[in-house]
Amino acid sequence: MDAVPSREIADMKGAAALPRKNGELVFDEAWQGRIFGMTVAMSHDACFAWRDFQSHLIDEIGHAEREGESSTYYERWLHAFEQLLADKGLLDAVALDERTREFESGRRDDVF
Amino acid sequence: MNGIHDMGGMHGFGRVEREDNEPVFHARWEGRVLGISRACSAHGIFNIDESRHAIERMAPVDYLSSSYYERWHDRNVRLLVEKGVITREELERRMSELAAGKDPATPHSDPKLLDRMLRVTRERTPYRRPGPAPRFAVGDRVLTRHDAPVGHTRLPRYARGKPGVIVRVHGTFIFPDAHAHGQGEQSHALYSVRFDAALLWGESAEPRAPVHIDLWERYLLPDAPARST
Amino acid sequence: MSGTHEHGHHHREPESVLSLRVRALESLLVEKKLVSSEAIDRVVATYEQDIGPHNGAKVVARAWVDPAYRARLLADGTAAIEELGFGGVDLQVVENTPGVHNLVVCTLCSCYPHALIGLPPVWYKSFEYRSRAVREPRVVLREFGVDLPESTEIRIWDSSAELRYLVLPERPAGTERLGEAELAKLVTRDAMIGVAVVKPPAAAAR
Numbered sequence: 001m002d003a004v005p006s007r008e009i010a011d012m013k014g015a016a017a018l019p020r021k022n023g024e025l026v027f028d029e030a031w032q033g034r035i036f037g038m039t040v041a042m043s044h045d046a047c048f049a050w051r052d053f054q055s056h057l058i059d060e061i062g063h064a065e066r067e068g069e070s071s072t073y074y075e076r077w078l079h080a081f082e083q084l085l086a087d088k089g090l091l092d093a094v095a096l097d098e099r100t101r102e103f104e105s106g107r108r109d110d111v112f
Numbered sequence: 113m114n115g116i117h118d119m120g121g122m123h124g125f126g127r128v129e130r131e132d133n134e135p136v137f138h139a140r141w142e143g144r145v146l147g148i149s150r151a152c153s154a155h156g157i158f159n160i161d162e163s164r165h166a167i168e169r170m171a172p173v174d175y176l177s178s179s180y181y182e183r184w185h186d187r188n189v190r191l192l193v194e195k196g197v198i199t200r201e202e203l204e205r206r207m208s209e210l211a212a213g214k215d216p217a218t219p220h221s222d223p224k225l226l227d228r229m230l231r232v233t234r235e236r237t238p239y240r241r242p243g244p245a246p247r248f249a250v251g252d253r254v255l256t257r258h259d260a261p262v263g264h265t266r267l268p269r270y271a272r273g274k275p276g277v278i279v280r281v282h283g284t285f286i287f288p289d290a291h292a293h294g295q296g297e298q299s300h301a302l303y304s305v306r307f308d309a310a311l312l313w314g315e316s317a318e319p320r321a322p323v324h325i326d327l328w329e330r331y332l333l334p335d336a337p338a339r340s341t
Numbered sequence: 342m343s344g345t346h347e348h349g350h351h352h353r354e355p356e357s358v359l360s361l362r363v364r365a366l367e368s369l370l371v372e373k374k375l376v377s378s379e380a381i382d383r384v385v386a387t388y389e390q391d392i393g394p395h396n397g398a399k400v401v402a403r404a405w406v407d408p409a410y411r412a413r414l415l416a417d418g419t420a421a422i423e424e425l426g427f428g429g430v431d432l433q434v435v436e437n438t439p440g441v442h443n444l445v446v447c448t449l450c451s452c453y454p455h456a457l458i459g460l461p462p463v464w465y466k467s468f469e470y471r472s473r474a475v476r477e478p479r480v481v482l483r484e485f486g487v488d489l490p491e492s493t494e495i496r497i498w499d500s501s502a503e504l505r506y507l508v509l510p511e512r513p514a515g516t517e518r519l520g521e522a523e524l525a526k527l528v529t530r531d532a533m534i535g536v537a538v539v540k541p542p543a544a545a546a547r
Contacts, residue, residue, distance in 0.1 A: 005387055007136070009388075013138065022530045023393050023460075030360070031360040036388070041377075041381050095369060120475045125469040125473060128484060180463070240431065285502060320492070320493070
């Protein structure tokens, strides 16, 4: 075990609690693990404070619940993360849409 | 000791409550308590038997109204004070300083200590020790002592003065009753002993629900062979 | 798919919109040097290994596929788990059979096989579980959703010493074709404590 998880991240409570089954983190699909890793890695590198992301996540979850959306935890995480990046001027939504289209159409095929 | 911690078989506690997506720690301080405990372990400030007995010595009302990690914190403070590592006055003084926004402690790193703490977390200290040959064998009928020691013991109250059968001879292990009180290891034979539910709980016992407890030889007396139940 | 890439004989499942979006995100962020893919890999690995019963699950899965290992595990749990690289636990493994169900508790505090299955859940350390599991295991198990026939013997193990107990659950029916890794995914922490049985894949709800 070279790295130790941040308890601030691993032990978020309430609606923001990381989905666990049986005491273990659950990523139903690979992209969920990737988005989790991306957010945490950038927070470790001090691109933003974890608190900032957490409040975006809580806001997003609250909004989704109020609207009766059936989105999953990590969908909400993804929206919160995109919003945070936009707020911090780290990412441009147009660029992301374009890049997504490139992957969708097969023009890009990088595998991570 | 006849402590509040010895709660096997007690009535009055309700349903077992479970939490979905339970985090590892419910508050940051819990993780800090665990880390402090590992550090104390790594330094050898107290052994596991002393640490258990320290929790047992909490006043019953405090024990019952504390969460798990609150009990651990209480244990850490109690033993660190008793062992002369800190004083309660020091602790209170530091709490006031922190509340006033001052923190005299300077952060430092200690990779060797961290390594020892991680090892303590990942590995258990072996408690097996050489000791005298076991007196009992698998199949032997035994009777547990019914006297209640004042200090630490691992014979639960519900199994005192009860007949049981040896189902396994585990080997020789450090004896907690001695080790918790600075009386050395006094290692000797540890057994798995099986108890009939009816003999433990009487008429209200569930059928076919035997309880197995790991018990040291000093808790046990030979029982008369053909004992009628 | 349009585009210049040939995928040859490799057939890909249509990728979800979300998956594509996340890939695009990673691609952009890596490009801007805001994150590296290796860092992401490492984070995921660290948090997945954070706390969890996956070590115990591996032991159980091995015992299911390898009868000789199973025998060694039941005879000397400590040595058998060391074969798989898990050390430092003095372990007793107790097997569930059609006639016997095992349940582990520590009435005096909360002893638990940490090294193998992580930190114990709060309920395991609760006064409710510690007081009731030894006296009314059948009722407690029903509260956990496990309904055992009256004829099943329930063996309760009160972990009063430095030995730790692990339940070897019964392998569910219909799993003959599953490999060890897939079997391990079915094994839950609760099943290794004894408050659950392992469900076959179709029944295991996510």
